[in-house]
Amino acid sequence: MIPVEDNITRRSPDQVMRLKRLGSFHQSRLSFMRQLTRRMANENWVFSRPVFNIGPDGVGHAVYTAQGPDRTYSLVAFSHDLPDEDRSDRVIAEAWDATFALFDGVPTQTDIKRLSGNVPVQEAGRVTERELTLSRANRSVRLWEHTIDRLASGHQPDPDLIRQTGYLMRTTAVYGSGKFGAADRETLADRAELQAPFQAEMLTVYLIRTFTRDLTNHMAKNRSADAVSLAPEIAQQLGIGNSTGLGMAPFIVNHPVLFNNWIIVREEAIARVRSVKHAIEKERSLFLSLIKRSRTSIGNWHSSHPIQQEKLAQLNRDVKAAFRYLEDFDLSAERPWDHLVTWAENNLGEEGQEWLASLILEPYGALVDGLTSCMADSNSDAFRIDGAMSVGQVRTLLKQQFGWAEEIDWNAPENIARAWYVSEEKLEPRLGERFEEPVAEYEQPLAPARDAIAALKALTGYENDAPIAQFLMQHHTHRHTIRRAQMARFAPYGEIRDNTISNDVLPIDMLRAKLSFFGATHFDPRSDRWVRICMYAGAPYPEDLNTGNADFWVYPEASA
């Protein structure tokens, strides 16, 4: 008899899908930014800047093109003169320092003229099927003026300030997939370079970073003939900041299949690496080199928010403990990565566990990178309810996902303290206090656990072998819940296994889970419901991008 391969299985959804753990996720080689830079390097993408019509005051437009094997995409950037008092990262803002669209192809003068009437006003304008994304960015007041001032006087900016802020501009929204008239994802998803999630958005931000560097140099030169350019090593440290608000939290609840695909791919990758019997020297040394570089990155991670400060203190303790453990631990022993993950589960907090879980994937591109093709959601049939499914099976699916929620008293005010709603004002997603504000009647269906328990209750009295169609005909208010329950058949990681409307829910946990898959680093929550991050810090600029530096740029060179 052939022995069954004793591979390590994926961690269970009960373990993974808790908000505290999701809110401790770290980027990995599966992240969308790194997928993009790897692809662009492997395929030898060619970049150019055919237009840079920007005046000495920083006002004008520029075009950056990225040419892949089959198609060209162009960032059309509009640079504005924004008075300081108008600068806001909120969705309700109406003006920005710079605005952008990612154009499908190379824009003509006519296209640019059309975009110039629409892109600068963002939500108040319209784009077309030729545009893939619409976005905007604001300058970091602290770093922007300082940098231009220093460069103009012939000096480089203060390295401490660069480290502290990390970016010269931050995006405050990158809209894609049909928003404000842009092309639908469905029309683009069969292009290899856009098949993985958020690739158009990631390309947009990558090109915005280049534009930001160029604009900084341009403005410094216009201020003084003695100006110097930003030193390449400093420019490389700089990423693009991003302010992310509540809107991302509903996204992961509203896209259970897509979210499942991200999580299950990472979990499968972790299980595969844990199952590796022996790590060869090259793999061990790559891991050891990257964990040191990662420690440097964590050392540069600061937050002024008490929640994140506590998490960072825990992470720093975890990092120290991991290095102590690795001093004595023999990575050439059998199943080294499984040992390391198991040790972490018993000795580290969630921050440290997830940090290591992402890091062990690094030496195993050949084993895990192929999984990234499963991260998109192409299953349009997931929407269709199977009405022939038995009530008994639906009950089982609901209990599988939400059994934990049966213990919760869903009438207790603290457990239903919050309500997610959309404001009339620019349709901003918000989280309100159910018992203090008149928002309950506008509540969005973003409490799947509460709704699942309500559906289970309504199912009382229905025979197990009755088709669910019968129930749905009488109880259409539970239709969205039954649909989700059925999705669990192929999306076991689609549901957050925590209460999303309790008085102590932290929306930033949901934001971090999503942003970690983008590849973001240095999460810096500014409240319990919005967060600043950095994207592409350390990445090579287009002219330097090659297969040697396309992958591990996220880890800075280790300091001594």
Added chain:
Amino acid sequence: MNLSLNEVEGLAKKAARGAGYSWGLSEEAAKAARWLCSFGHHGCAYLADLLTQVDQHLLLLSPPVLDPNNWSAQHGQLCPITAGASLADHAHLLQQAQSISLQAVAVPTLLLPFGHLISRASEQTVQITWSDGSSVMDGTSFTLTGALPAGGDDLVVSKGGSMGLMQETHTRATPTQNEWDILQSFAARTYAPATEESRQRGAGDGSTRDD
């Protein structure tokens, strides 16, 4: 207007919810409107018409009365979303029955997308016929013979039927401003009026949003 199909689906879902449909049925209404637009039909116009009738209490959202292969409304006409969703849920019944008749369907074009769902579920073609025409769906596209059904028409749904000339697919929707405005006004009922407190707290009191 020239809109992405995601815009249509997004607004249609909110509009249906604003008109009083449950979230689950609003999702069905949104997919139905999108599906029609994706074949160049006036999905937004049909939905605007339907929601207006619902709003004026000309149409009730109560479930159809099953007799058992002859479905009708408890009062007045059948809602195409409520009946369509139920019909798709009961796709398995079509295995046994020769056909299911739907009596007096309001805005019946909105029922065609549910035939598409049934054909995907059963991996067979589905035929829907009415007095002046018929349609066959194969789970990917559909064909249309004669005129689209008119309000109040009886529809007969059955398995089988052969595909004729396929409807052309579209990547954009082109509703009139008026149709879009109607959907906007229903959707607006799902938005909470802004108060200074919600503006400050609801998205996270943000110290230093502009540093």
